[in-house]
Amino acid sequence: MNPVPLAIRLEGCARTFADGTRALEPLDLDIRAGETLVLLGPSGCGKTTTLRLIAGLERPDAGGRVLFDGEDVTARGxxxxxxxxxxxxxxxxPNMTxxxxxxxxxxxxxxxxxxxxxRVGEMLAMMRLEALADRAVxxxxxxxxxxxxxxxxxxxxPRALLLDEPLTALDAQLRDTLRMEINLLLRGLGITAIYVTHDQAEAMALGDRIVVMAHGRVAQVGTPRDIYHRPASAFVADFIGTMNRVRGSETADGFACAGGRLRLPPTGRGAAAVMFRPEDVRIAADDETADLAGTVTASFYLGDRTRLFVDIGDECPLTVESSARCTFRPGQAIRLNVQPDGLLVL
Amino acid sequence: MFLLPAAIFFIAFFILPMGRLFIVGGSGSRGWSAYAAILTDAVYFNALLATLGVAAATTVTTLLVSGVAGVFLQRHPFPGNRLLVSLLTLPLAFPGVVIGFMVIMLAGRQGLIGTLTQALGGDRLVFAYSLAGLFMGYVYFSIPRTLLTIMAAAEKLDPRLEEAARSLGASTWRVVRDVILPGLKPALISSGAICFATAVGAFGTAFTLATRIDVLPMVIYTEFTLSANIAMAAALSFVLGAVTWLVLALARSAAGSTVAAAG
Structure with a gap:
């Protein structure tokens, strides 16, 4: 019923606006047929420009090419x-029902x-809009x-579906529902989809692959799992989820830092900083085996869990998550264990 | 209570004069048949047709020119754009007499167009003293009045709507028909109505161009001053006022309540 999914390729696509602003540095990108690719990044990172180049709403600077299934469509609107x-x-x-x-x-x-x-009836049914068919928008x-x-x-x-922040204008609950619907829809249709968002949760939930962008450049391309667990740069690590950063120095038996010692497997390159996510931190039951010691500076009850900020003597406090049933008060001493496989050196 | 000032204004400046005009219109030697005469007497009826015809042609031409120019000027900021807009809206400040004089300078016996056509080996083209001259003057007069309204409306058009239409395969012409024109519709109707009403009633330009242009305001003037036929002049005035009011009212209802104020 639907056309064969389209493979899209961008070759050396840069975009400079009339006023000289460089919105996009030369970009090469392969979008596989049938996949959902999410372009993720802060505003002004070039993600929407990339989408508009694919759509044909913008033309790349000279030398850039857009290929649909190998066919050059750069000149087509x-x-x-x-x-x-x-x-x-x-x-x-607005003038149509x-x-x-x-x-x-x-x-x-x-x-x-x-x-x-x-076809209209089919679409109304698919989107559960039958009762609204004759309504004004x-x-x-x-x-x-x-x-x-x-x-x-x-x-x-269409051969591909391009979505430019489609859920941003909706309230949180509706956004979650519609995100799930879009996910099911895209999987069901098997259509090539390119989805632009600045919301990392949306990107994680929808993307087969995510392209993280910053300052008109691609910072990393990978599956949501890759991007989250193996960020290619400090920018990606910071942009996706919450990341703790601890400064110190690599030693023969780990990583020495303010507050204690982390069980970092040898990296061979003398790490000066390590990163880890809040979910890789456990509150130590036993003081003897704890990696880090610190003081609780703030505690936020989030319903399903409690988020703590812990000062270990480094520049920034650590973000730690604990069970919602535990209560902590500011000033309380706390000991932490960080799982060695959650430690990242970038 | 809050409507009282408006009601007093409406009664004093609309109902009373219009009522008086209506009664005077029926008080002449023809009696109430003066109103019928507007439709049966060839002189009056032709003047009415000519007036409505020139006003309609002026409205269509003005909307066409202002529509295209307004959207273009709003969309394409080029050096000199703002200067051009201010030049185009300059005639706002001109009285009808000045506009009439400018038409004579352009298309009159000593006019630029005549000199040009003669130089090109043809006859001297002179059309200032006819309905064509009047039409030209009115268009020139009306463009500034519609241009700014259309530019303001064009600014509010959502470019995403046009992109959505194009993504669905719409050609430029379809985008104009399905997105731009519906988006500009309230502005086109309201500024078109103003343009029509002004062209129906404008006197200064017609009077400057020639006394033999038979449009209703001129006929009213001749009836009143030269023939001293006050009753006929009043009847014609009443009909002119009624026609103008009807056009504005129709435009308001067609454009919807949102543009009632603009109309």
Missing amino acids: IEARHVGMVFQSYALF VAENIGYGLRIRKLPIREQRA DQLSGGQRQRVALARALAVR
Whole structure:
């Protein structure tokens, strides 16, 4: 039913705006057919520009090429690339009903009326919008609007689906629900999807692979697991999740730092700083075997767990998570163990 | 209670004069048939048609020019853009008489267009003293009034809507038809209505160009001053006012409540 998924390749795609601002440094990127690739990064990192280059809404600087299944489409505008696009602001046509919005691309393609109706009905059912078919779009909630936008983009059976921060304008609970729906939808359709977001939880949940971007460059490409557990740089480590950083020096039997000694396996390059995630820290039951000693500076009860800030004498306090049932008060002495396989040296 | 000032204003400056005008219109030698005469007497009826025709042509042309120019100027900031906008909106400050004089300078007997066509080996083209001259003057007069409204509306158009339409395969023309025009519709209707109403009632330009241009304001003037036919002048004035009011009212209801204020 759906067209064969599309493989997309960017070759040396840079983008400089008319005022001389370099939005994107020369970028090479391979997007596999049928995968969901998430472009993740802070605002101004070039992720949206990359998406717009793929869409055909922007042209790369001279020398850059965009290839769809090996075919050079750099010179083609978006109307000739046959990709579906979903925007943060929904971009629904206000002068059309829900059904007319969904059927717009089909009318442009002059499909037979009967097929248009069938296709719109199919999309309404898929997105659970049947009851809203004749509504004006300004009568819909944010979540409903974004489902209409998805249905409209998918109705024309695009070769790839491009989503530009589609959930950012929604409230947290709705965002979670719709994220799950989009995930199921993309997996079900097997369509190549490129998803732009600045929300790392969204990226982790949706991406087959994630491209972390910063300052117009790719910082790392990898699976969510790779990005989280094996960050390629301090930027990626800091940007994804929470990361503790401890300064010190590597010794023959570990890593000496303020507050104690970490059981770092030998790296052979004389580490001066190590990083680890809060979930790799345990509160030590036994003072004798503890790696670090410190003082609780603040404690936040989060419902499912308690987040602690612990001062071990280094520049920044450590972030540690403990069971929600334990209570801590500021000033309390605490001993910690850090799992050796959670220690990262970058 | 809060509507009282508006109600007093409305009664004093609209209901009373219009009522009086209506009664005077029926008090002449023709009696109430003066109103029928507007439709049956060829002179009046042709003047009415000419007035509405020139106003309609002015409105369509103005919206076309201002629509294209307004969207372009709003979208493409080039050096001199703001200067051009201020030049285009300059005629806002000109009275109708000045506009009429400028039309004569351009398309009159000694005008630029005539000199040019003669130099090119043809006849001297002179159209300032006709409906065509009046039309040109009105268009020039109306462009600044519509341009700014359309530019303000164009600024509010969401570029994502156009990108969404293009992503679905829409050509430039389809984007204009399905996204830009519906987005500009309230502004087009409200500024078009103003443009039409102004063109229906404008007197200064017509009077400067020639006395034999038979548009309603001129006919009213001749009836009143030359023929001293006050009743007929009043009847024509009433109809002119009513037609203008009707057009504005229709425009308001067509554009929806959101632009009622702008209309």
